[in-house]
Amino acid sequence: MRLRTRAVHAGRADLRARGVHAPPLDLSTTYPLEDLDEEVATLDRWSEGARRAGNPIYTRVFNETVARFEDAIADLEGTSDAVAFASGMAAFAAVLLAVRNDQTDHIVAIRPLYGTTDHVLAARLFGLDVTWTTPNGVAKAIRPGTAAVVLETPQNPTLELVDIAAVVAQADPVPILVDNTFATPVLQNPARQGATFVLHSATKFIGGHGDVAGGVVATTSEWAAALRRVRFATGGLLHPFAAYLLHRGLPTLPLRVEAAQETAQELVRRLRQHPAIERVLYPSHDLWARCILGTQMRGPGALLAIDLGDEARAKRLLSGLRLALHAVSLGSFDTLVEHPASMTHRIVDNEARARHGISSGLVRISVGLEHADDLWADLTRALDEEKKAKPAARKRAMC
Numbered sequence: 275m276r277l278r279t280r281a282v283h284a285g286r287a288d289l290r291a292r293g294v295h296a297p298p299l300d301l302s303t304t305y306p307l308e309d310l311d312e313e314v315a316t317l318d319r320w321s322e323g324a325r326r327a328g329n330p331i332y333t334r335v336f337n338e339t340v341a342r343f344e345d346a347i348a349d350l351e352g353t354s355d356a357v358a359f360a361s362g363m364a365a366f367a368a369v370l371l372a373v374r375n376d377q378t379d380h381i382v383a384i385r386p387l388y389g390t391t392d393h394v395l396a397a398r399l400f401g402l403d404v405t406w407t408t409p410n411g412v413a414k415a416i417r418p419g420t421a422a423v424v425l426e427t428p429q430n431p432t433l434e435l436v437d438i439a440a441v442v443a444q445a446d447p448v449p450i451l452v453d454n455t456f457a458t459p460v461l462q463n464p465a466r467q468g469a470t471f472v473l474h475s476a477t478k479f480i481g482g483h484g485d486v487a488g489g490v491v492a493t494t495s496e497w498a499a500a501l502r503r504v505r506f507a508t509g510g511l512l513h514p515f516a517a518y519l520l521h522r523g524l525p526t527l528p529l530r531v532e533a534a535q536e537t538a539q540e541l542v543r544r545l546r547q548h549p550a551i552e553r554v555l556y557p558s559h560d561l562w563a564r565c566i567l568g569t570q571m572r573g574p575g576a577l578l579a580i581d582l583g584d585e586a587r588a589k590r591l592l593s594g595l596r597l598a599l600h601a602v603s604l605g606s607f608d609t610l611v612e613h614p615a616s617m618t619h620r621i622v623d624n625e626a627r628a629r630h631g632i633s634s635g636l637v638r639i640s641v642g643l644e645h646a647d648d649l650w651a652d653l654t655r656a657l658d659e660e661k662k663a664k665p666a667a668r669k670r671a672m673c
C-alpha cells in the first residue's frame with residue numbers, strides 16, 4: 275500500500291477486532307502477575323529483547339501504547355522494528371550505548387550535525403573517540419574499533435544532502451545511523467539505502483504540533499532487541515501518552531509534510547529573487563542535489579535557510595517577524611524561525627561551525643501550514659523594516 279494509506283492504518287491493525295476505533299491508552303506502570311513460573315519465563319523472553327512476550331510486568335519492560343507507535347514507525351520506515359525513547363537525544367544515546375562494546379571505541383561522524391548530537395560526540399560523553407569527516411572520507415576514517423558512522427541528511431542547518439548509499443558502500447559492515455528528522459519517513463527511508471539505524475526526533479514533524487517530546491529509532495530486529503535492553507537499563511522511556519499523541523499525528527504526517535514543503539518551495543522561489551538575501555539554502559540548488567532528490571529523497575522538504583550576511587541583520591529580521599515565530603525546534607504546524615549560530619548550533623565548536631557554513635548571518639526557517647502569501651508578507655515586511663533600521667544601527671555603532 276502507498277504511504278498515505280500506511281500512515282493512516284499503521285499500528286491500528288488489531289483495533290477492529292478489539293471493537294474500538296481509537297487505540298487504547300495504557301497508563302499502567304505495573305501489571306497483575308498470575309502464575310509465577312509462567313511470569314518468570316515471560317520476563318526472560320523480555321530480557322532477551324523480545325518484541326511481544328505476554329504480560330508486560332513493568333512499564334520499563336513493555337507498554338502497549340508505545341509498542342503500537344513503534345510498529346507504525348517501523349511500517350513507515352520499512353524496517354522490521356523500531357524502539358521509542360523519551361526524546362531524540364535519548365534515542366541517540368541509546369544507539370551509542372548499543373553499538374559500544376569491548377572491541378569498539380570509535381565513531382565516524384559527518385558534520386554538520388544537530389548541535390547537541392555534535393556536542394555528545396565532540397565532548398566524548400560516552401567515552402567514544404570521534405573522527406569528523408566528509409561524505410567521501412568515510413572509508414579512510416573507519417578503523418578496526420569503529421562502532422558506527424553517524425550522519426544527517428538533509429544536514430542541519432545547511433540543507434546539504436548526503437548520498438546515504440555511497441556512505442554505506444564505504445562503511446560496510448560498520449552500521450550507519452542516519453538522522454531522518456528533517457526528511458521524515460514521508461520523504462526518505464534511509465534503510466532502503468542500507469542505513470542500519472534511522473533516527474527521528476519525534477518532537478519535530480512526527481509530533482507536528484509542538485506539544486510532545488519523543489525519539490524513535492527504526493532498525494533491524496537484532497539491533498532493536500539491543501536498544502530495548504539499553505532502554506530497560508537506562509530508562510529513557512517515551513511516556514504512553516506521548517506515544518499516543520505521536521501515533522495520533524501519523525495519519526496526517528504525509529499531508530502536513532507535503533503542504534509545508536509546497537509552501538517552502540514557493541518561498542524559496544520568491545526569496546531567491548529578493549535583493550536583501552545573500553544565499554538561500556534549500557535542497558534543490560544544483561544538479562547533484564536534484565539527482566539525490568530523484569533517488570534517495572522524494573522531495574526537498576519544509577526547511578530552508580537564508581543568509582543575510584551578518585548577525586545584526588539576522589537578529590533584526592528575527593525580531594521583526596510577527597506571524598512566523600522566533601523559536602528553536604522545527605516541524606510544527608506553524609512556521610518557526612531561528613538563528614543556528616546563537617541557538618541550536620551554539621554548542622558546536624566555533625571553527626567547525628564556520629567551516630561548515632553555519633555563518634552568523636544564517637537564519638533557519640521551518641515552514642508551517644500557513645498560506646505562502648501570508649508568510650511572504652510577514653517576511654518581506656520584516657526584511658523591509660530590517661533594511662530601514664540599518665543606517666540607524668550603524669550610527670549607534672559608530673558613537
Ligand SMILES: *Cc1c(COP(=O)(O)O)cnc(C)c1O
Pocket residue numbers: 361362363364388390391426430453455456474475476477478487488489604
Ligand atoms: C531536535 C533534533 C534532535 C534531538 O531531538 P530531541 O527530541 O530534541 O531530543 C536530533 N536531531 C535533529 C535533526 C533534531 O532536529
